[in-house]
Amino acid sequence: MKIVETGFGKWKKDGQFYKLAPSAGQTIAAMKAEAEAAGYTLVAPSVLEKAAMFKKREIASARYEAEFSGFTEPNSGLFVRTDERTRSLLTAAKLRAQANAAYLVENWKTADGTFITLDAPTIIALESAVHDFIEAQFAKEADLVARINAVSTIEEVAAIQW
Known part of the structure; x- marks a missing residue:
């Protein structure tokens, strides 16, 4: 099994x-x-349990969409993609930036297609911001699932939205 x-x-x-x-x-x-x-x-x-199951699936799907939607990093104003490839590239760049304060990524392609240079502090800040963004999506999902688990009517389940 x-x-x-x-x-x-x-x-x-x-x-x-x-x-x-x-x-x-x-x-x-x-x-x-x-x-x-x-x-x-x-x-x-039960009907309530089934409604809760479907709502949890809906919430998980919304979290997934939000997780990969990207965001604008407030300090730099840079829109950062949050797909797995970008996350991997940023993580690798962060490791290099932590090891070498002079490290640069000279041709980082932005969402609008322009190329910019990222210095070590910016790389570290962007990777940290991406990590925090992703964690916030999972925290929101966990909170909503806890709310779903606590309700006692189908109407309360339906009222919970991403």
Whole structure:
């Protein structure tokens, strides 16, 4: 048996829902027996639980979109992409900048297509700002999920928005 998804599905353990699937070559019956032996219970989620599951998926999707949307760094006014490639490049540049205060990235391509030079302090500040931006998106998602877990009506679930 393998867990396909946490927070969604018809198997419940310790108050949490899971979507389970058979391991390679495992029959459904064998998976069910393994799941029950491991403490999972096959249940039909209530209407409220199902609404909460879908809302958590919606919130996770919104967080993902926000995480990769980029932002304008307030100190420099520079729009910074937050895709994984840009994050990797900034992290590598930050490591070099920390090791060498004179380090420069002489041809950093901005979102509008122009090339600029980034000095070590700017590189470090930008990477830190990107990290903080990403962390803020996950913090917001965690807060909204906690709110979803605390509500008691479908209307309260529906009212929670990114």
